[in-house]
Amino acid sequence: MMEAKTINIAVVDDHQLFRKGLIKLIHSLSDSYKVVFEASNGEDFLSRMDNFDQLTMIIVDIDMPVMNGYELAEALMKKHPDLPVLALTMHGDNEMSIIRMIKSGVKGYLSKDIEPDELKSAIETVSSGVFHFNQALSGKLLNMVITDNESKKELFNDRELEFLRLCCSELTYKEIADKMFLSPKTIDGYRAALFERFEAKSRVGLVLLAIKNRWVNLNELP
Amino acid sequence: MMEAKTINIAVVDDHQLFRKGLIKLIHSLSDSYKVVFEASNGEDFLSRMDNFDQLTMIIVDIDMPVMNGYELAEALMKKHPDLPVLALTMHGDNEMSIIRMIKSGVKGYLSKDIEPDELKSAIETVSSGVFHFNQALSGKLLNMVITDNESKKELFNDRELEFLRLCCSELTYKEIADKMFLSPKTIDGYRAALFERFEAKSRVGLVLLAIKNRWVNLNELP
């Protein structure tokens, strides 16, 4: 079996040990795979990569400190829409992160606990510009992605975001209601809406999501 | 330069992609390194490994779902104290986790963002039974480890820390009680103790403090 075309890959991951290992793994999958560039985060990649044409695709970790995978994918979608992005996730099972990846323009994603063979098939499909998602999306969330094109509604409106910030505090809902000049019942409505949208089961769960996804800034909290 | 003695290594990590890559990386470091066994978590390792004498050392990821690195190291410290454990951490910067590793009996730890050369030197030192910690421990911290038996009025004890971790989730206190095999009333006692100690007014407040002060690691939360 001949594997004709060389696939030139860039790997972006902040964990050097993983990155180096991954590169060796990729090279062992096929002689036609060449990792020609590596970076430790999105910013590092954008600042040092100058020849985008040489790249067939890019493999990028979602969880990175400086400029994470979502942000890099978004930046690439604007400047180099033809460069396919394959995302790697550590805990990629939650639908929100999948949504966000799709919105950021990634062509596919893989959990880090997959077998090398799956990586190979993902590289094959994504490098040729085909989508590769190994998890089905619920209709509701899929709808959220698709109908987003008219830029009508982002994740939250202003009031919801304000509520979310106040949630990340020791305030009770009643106190939040006072601060926002709303009825506690309205606040309860916001709560229910966000719980459903993000599949949170409790206020603590919502707060954790808000922090993890950087919807709120930890340093700006009281 | 000759590298005489073969070092037989077991690798335990739940992320298959990382594990396979790491193994290739290890083999590329030296011909005398042989990865002779791999497992996806602590439980998997203990149940399938039958010949401990063949192993020179074990490399284990700290963050694993079923039986994590701390727990595996503790179990090994009891049954096979001569087997050196090298721990790998994703975000090993917080002191609490270093404390916990030392208490669990690991011989050394590495952050996953190190260079392969550092891995090599860690393998060399740890496999020969010497400690390898790449980060200086603050005097206070070191004191905490050493004088742990006497003046143990530090921030938390082990159970409190475990409770705190579980607090940073969507689990109810009842579910936390089940996980820790304690009465919900005892859990309520932990809660009250931590609330008072850190002047938290609610669980959300406690969770925020835990994250801000890095008592728990955001990325290793479920």
Added chain:
DNA sequence: TTGCCCAACAGGATTTTTCCTGTTTACAGA
């Protein structure tokens, strides 16, 4: 032994959170 301390645990009250099913009002579009 005896007294002391502490972790584990209980009962019970109160507040807060969570959930469910509604109603009213404003306002944009057919």
Added chain:
DNA sequence: TCTGTAAACAGGAAAAATCCTGTTGGGCAA
């Protein structure tokens, strides 16, 4: 003008969290 929709709001109940005051039982020092 009629209609649909979204935001604001309510009542009420169940579950969970919070708070307070205890008890018990085992280890340990005097």
